[in-house]
Amino acid sequence: MSETTTRIHTQSGQHHPVRLYLVVWGLLFVLSAFSYLVDYLQIQGYPRWSLILLFMMLKAGLIVAIFMHMAWERLALVYAILLPPLLVLVFVALMVSESNYTIFTRHAFFGAAQ
Template sequence: MSAHEHAIAHEHHGEHETMSKGKIWRVFFILLGVTVLEFFIALYCLPHAWFSQEVANFLYIALTIVKAAYIVAYFMHLKFEKIGLILAIVLPMIFLIYFVSLMIIEGNHLLLGVK
């Protein structure tokens, strides 16, 4: 193995040193806990009328966003990238979600206003 090949192999090996087995398992159990919480809300809280459907929908959306953030950050290695790349990916997604929610709200407003 030449010095150049050794340097490339060492650089590639060092690229993923931040994701140890312990961190992977920790993220797995966090995702498992969030999923169990979603099932608890769906199967126990809603039938017993602890929450309204609107609150349950909000909780589902919030918990799903948390799961998506963990998956993107750790398993797609976005957490270990430079801040510029993170902002280039996250900010357009935030604006997209914001604009879609505004269109849904405005669509309901227009739909309810027409008689």
């Protein structure tokens, strides 16, 4: 075997530059600071929960992509891990959209107290 082939076979695993991890940790810190800033500025109502959920999803995406090495995995594995939670979110959205119909039906058939 040549020296290049031997060197390739002795290396194991993926190694990424430390700079990448430091940048991701910095981004996670900044996103967390923005999330705390939402509370500090006392933003209320839908904007509050929208911002908190946005920052949470961005942080989760960074963690999954970089620290769980999903950015470098095969597409089939990414779909196997990320697609089921995405489908659960779609089903939750469908249930939320049907909730007004359900409450309307309950009031129509069971009657509101008069």
